[in-house]
Amino acid sequence: MAVPGAEEDVYLTLLLNDTYLPGALVLAHSLRDGGTTKKLGVMVILDSTIYDYVIPVPRIRNEFPANLSLMNRSDLQSAFTKINLWKQTSFRKIVYIDADVVAYRAPDELFDIAQPFSATPDIGWPDIFNTGVMVLTPNMGDYYALMAMAERGISFDGADQGLLNMHFKNACNRLSFTYNVTPSGHYQYIPAYRHFQSSISMVHFIGPNKPWFQGRYASTGNSPYDEMVGRWWAVYDRHYRVMSPSITPSKPGRELVQYLTKGEYQPRRPQTIQVQHTNTTGEPYSEHRHDRSLHFEQLPSFHFHHKQPEQYAAEHHDNDPYHHQQQHHVESQPGGPVQQSGPEFPSASLSSTIKGTQAEARKEQEQHHRAQPPPPEQKKPESRPVTFSDWDAQRHAPPTGAKPEAANLPATVYEMSQDPTPFVPPVRYPSPPKDMWFEVPKERPTEKPKSIFPWETHRPRPSRVFADDSSRAGLNIETPSTATGEPWANAPSETQPSAESSVIEPVTPTTPAVHVTSSDPWTSFTRTNAWDEVPEIERYVGAMQKHRRSKSLKSPGSIGMPSPGGAVNESEWRQHGTKLTDFPSEAERPSLPVTPAPIRRPKFWGGGGPGIGDDGDEDPLLPHAEGVPRQTEWDPVAQLQKLAKQQSEVLLQKLGGGARDSSDLPPRPLPYGSEELTSPTYVAQSAKVLSPQPRRNSTSSGLMRGILSGDESTPQSTTTADTAKSTTIAEPSYTGPGATFEKGEGYMQQETPLPPSEEQRDVLDS
Ligand SMILES: O=c1ccn([C@@H]2O[C@H](COP(=O)(O)OP(=O)(O)O[C@H]3O[C@H](CO)[C@@H](O)[C@H](O)[C@H]3O)[C@@H](O)[C@H]2O)c(=O)[nH]1
Numbered sequence: 001m002a003v004p005g006a007e008e009d010v011y012l013t014l015l016l017n018d019t020y021l022p023g024a025l026v027l028a029h030s031l032r033d034g035g036t037t038k039k040l041g042v043m044v045i046l047d048s049t050i051y052d053y054v055i056p057v058p059r060i061r062n063e064f065p066a067n068l069s070l071m072n073r074s075d076l077q078s079a080f081t082k083i084n085l086w087k088q089t090s091f092r093k094i095v096y097i098d099a100d101v102v103a104y105r106a107p108d109e110l111f112d113i114a115q116p117f118s119a120t121p122d123i124g125w126p127d128i129f130n131t132g133v134m135v136l137t138p139n140m141g142d143y144y145a146l147m148a149m150a151e152r153g154i155s156f157d158g159a160d161q162g163l164l165n166m167h168f169k170n171a172c173n174r175l176s177f178t179y180n181v182t183p184s185g186h187y188q189y190i191p192a193y194r195h196f197q198s199s200i201s202m203v204h205f206i207g208p209n210k211p212w213f214q215g216r217y218a219s220t221g222n223s224p225y226d227e228m229v230g231r232w233w234a235v236y237d238r239h240y241r242v243m244s245p246s247i248t249p250s251k252p253g254r255e256l257v258q259y260l261t262k263g264e265y266q267p268r269r270p271q272t273i274q275v276q277h278t279n280t281t282g283e284p285y286s287e288h289r290h291d292r293s294l295h296f297e298q299l300p301s302f303h304f305h306h307k308q309p310e311q312y313a314a315e316h317h318d319n320d321p322y323h324h325q326q327q328h329h330v331e332s333q334p335g336g337p338v339q340q341s342g343p344e345f346p347s348a349s350l351s352s353t354i355k356g357t358q359a360e361a362r363k364e365q366e367q368h369h370r371a372q373p374p375p376p377e378q379k380k381p382e383s384r385p386v387t388f389s390d391w392d393a394q395r396h397a398p399p400t401g402a403k404p405e406a407a408n409l410p411a412t413v414y415e416m417s418q419d420p421t422p423f424v425p426p427v428r429y430p431s432p433p434k435d436m437w438f439e440v441p442k443e444r445p446t447e448k449p450k451s452i453f454p455w456e457t458h459r460p461r462p463s464r465v466f467a468d469d470s471s472r473a474g475l476n477i478e479t480p481s482t483a484t485g486e487p488w489a490n491a492p493s494e495t496q497p498s499a500e501s502s503v504i505e506p507v508t509p510t511t512p513a514v515h516v517t518s519s520d521p522w523t524s525f526t527r528t529n530a531w532d533e534v535p536e537i538e539r540y541v542g543a544m545q546k547h548r549r550s551k552s553l554k555s556p557g558s559i560g561m562p563s564p565g566g567a568v569n570e571s572e573w574r575q576h577g578t579k580l581t582d583f584p585s586e587a588e589r590p591s592l593p594v595t596p597a598p599i600r601r602p603k604f605w606g607g608g609g610p611g612i613g614d615d616g617d618e619d620p621l622l623p624h625a626e627g628v629p630r631q632t633e634w635d636p637v638a639q640l641q642k643l644a645k646q647q648s649e650v651l652l653q654k655l656g657g658g659a660r661d662s663s664d665l666p667p668r669p670l671p672y673g674s675e676e677l678t679s680p681t682y683v684a685q686s687a688k689v690l691s692p693q694p695r696r697n698s699t700s701s702g703l704m705r706g707i708l709s710g711d712e713s714t715p716q717s718t719t720t721a722d723t724a725k726s727t728t729i730a731e732p733s734y735t736g737p738g739a740t741f742e743k744g745e746g747y748m749q750q751e752t753p754l755p756p757s758e759e760q761r762d763v764l765d766s
């Protein structure tokens with residue numbers, strides 16, 4: 001229970017002698033570097049040091065030190081001095097930390113613990129708590145109880161840990177081990193360390209081997225213990241190591257700390273000075289240290305007890321007047337600390353706090369003991385803040401004094417709306433814009449659209465014009481494709497013959513276009529076929545065509561010739577060349593049985609009325625084609641069968657099977673996908689269509705055989721008998737109306753409906 005009015009929080013440590021000074025200082029720095037907002041205090045027996053509060057406390061010794069020797073720590077005979085903590089009732093809460101602790105961060109949250117006493121488990125015997133880190137509420141009740149035990153030497157280990165564990169046996173609030181990690185050089189629970197490493201707040205180097213007793217090269221491995229010792233050295237180095245004497249600012253007390261830390265003191269002059277000490281009885285003696293050399297350039301004029309722990313314990317006895325400080329009265333005693341240095345910590349002078357000779361110390365004991373202000377030359381605080389250049393990121397949290405990274409980045413702060421009223425949607429949102437479609441002009445535009453691409457202006461006139469085109473252009477016949485919504489798809493281009501232009505005779509395009517300049521590379525190549533030059537090929541092709549024509553004309557399956565001129569004789573055929581582009585005349589040209597009569601569509605531009613087709617009779621401009629059946633009479637399936645049969649017979653005859661008839665060919669299905677293709681106006685009956693089956697082992701000419709041998713890889717049968725056996729033909733992997741359509745290509749499966757009327761659109765769009 002804290003004394004009423006006590007509001008301050010303090011970290012306290014204990015300094016029984018100078019040997020723990022490096023520990024106490026490194027602890028204080030590690031807490032400050034960790035950014036603590038709390039005060040730091042030290043309870044000292046010697047009137048030395050640099051904390052906010054230097055609290056002189058009476059030594060409390062164990063007069064029955066037998067238990068101490070059990071654990072070979074006779075240096076801890078004065079450890080009962082920790083009991084003085086409960087007497088510091090000017091503080092609301094105390095976090096006590098041993099001087100051999102280094103803080104990884106400042107555990108300020110420990111001050112929020114309500115329980116009067118808290119501690120962490122001890123690694124040696126986890127049922128008890130370790131007294132290196134304790135959170136306590138000072139109160140005189142506990143103090144007197146503890147003092148009573150101490151006077152009788154009640155402690156199972158002879159030191160404070162045994163005593164406090166006995167007193168607070170059932171009243172200890174257990175803290176996390178991370179507040180007092182006690183590494184052992186012998187046993188290291190490495191997996192646990194790796195797992196909890198990041199949550200460590202403080203590390204406590206228990207046992208006789210403190211880092212500053214061992215020197216910096218004692219623990220250079222990478223074990224958890226070595227890592228933790230490294231953290232202690234990092235704090236030491238940041239505050240007390242001089243890397244470059246020329247640029248490192250001087251720091252009061254640094255030499256003393258270095259001197260007290262094994263291997264750290266570097267004398268400025270290689271001059272050995274025999275150190276003159278006065279012993280505890282006032283007689284001077286020369287000290288010989290086994291592990292340190294004393295090479296102060298200017299020996300501080302103070303008295304200090306620097307002993308090895310065992311030496312220290314052995315030399316102390318009760319008649320040492322210097323250490324009888326129970327009588328040492330301080331203005332602020334019993335509870336009031338002496339505030340020494342302010343916020344300049346840790347720059348306050350060490351040496352100034354350490355008093356001079358023993359005689360002076362004695363003399364001071366009779367005076368009011370006040371913390372002395374540092375001498376003027378040492379009072380100047382070393383105000384250089386810790387910067388990132390000093391910071392060893394491998395070992396420490398970032399320095400607290402420095403600006404954070406990217407501190408000057410521009411920042412925008414957005415604030416949440418403070419309006420608590422809920423959102424209410426408007427009754428009606430504005431209507432979306434209407435008539436957003438492109439309105440097709442009602443009148444055909446007279447001016448042709450402005451050309452965009454260069455080739456539109458320099459377009460060569462076509463050299464090939466079909467006889468139909470002139471009439472069609474004039475007749476303004478719409479083909480089915482124009483019904484898909486492209487009114488100008490067949491609009492005459494500048495090179496197409498217009499209705500007004502004179503009739504253009506068909507031009508044989510075997511010669512380069514005469515309208516174009518000869519320098520045009522497109523016209524320089526010859527547009528001739530191989531059989532135009534090679535007579536053998538020409539003869540062969542001619543023979544083929546002649547044969548086919550005669551057969552076709554005589555075929556019983558052939559339909560009537562459209563030519564009004566009747567039959568065409570052989571001589572007429574011969575007049576024609578065999579050039580691909582030599583088209584037969586209208587009289588010679590048979591109407592292919594599968595040619596559908598075009599379906600007349602309503603004219604897009606209106607005014608045309610019905611054209612050819614079912615009701616083509618009404619079109620006076622278009623002559624009714626002779627021999628072309630009406631759409632209603634046209635059965636495409638039957639026509640296909642006819643054609644197939646006709647072609648088969650031609651081939652069979654050609655291949656030597658003169659007596660053969662296509663009836664012995666097996667039926668073959670229609671091209672895949674075309675089974676359901678029917679004329680839009682004809683209700684078809686399904687039928688299998690025969691297709692030609694050429695024979696390879698025929699007696700035809702070598703040339704023919706050569707052509708056919710190119711097809712060896714195809715699964716065509718060699719005889720009709722073979723054909724009969726192999727009736728299956730591999731189906732293509734796609735469906736479509738026929739071979740002219742590529743896989744995946746869209747095709748019209750039904751008539752394109754008329755676009756909706758304006759009224760319909762209004763309904764649809766709404
Ligand atoms: O010569 C000394 C010896 C001790 N101390 C102070 O006393 C504390 C305890 O001594 P320490 O050497 O740290 O003891 P530990 O090795 O930590 O041993 C354990 O046992 C001690 C006796 O019970 C407890 O005080 C410790 O908290 C506990 O960790 C130190 O931290 C110092 O604050 C000195 O100032 N000078």
Ligand SMILES: [Mn+2]
Nearest residue numbers: 098100132206
């Ligand atoms: Mn300790």
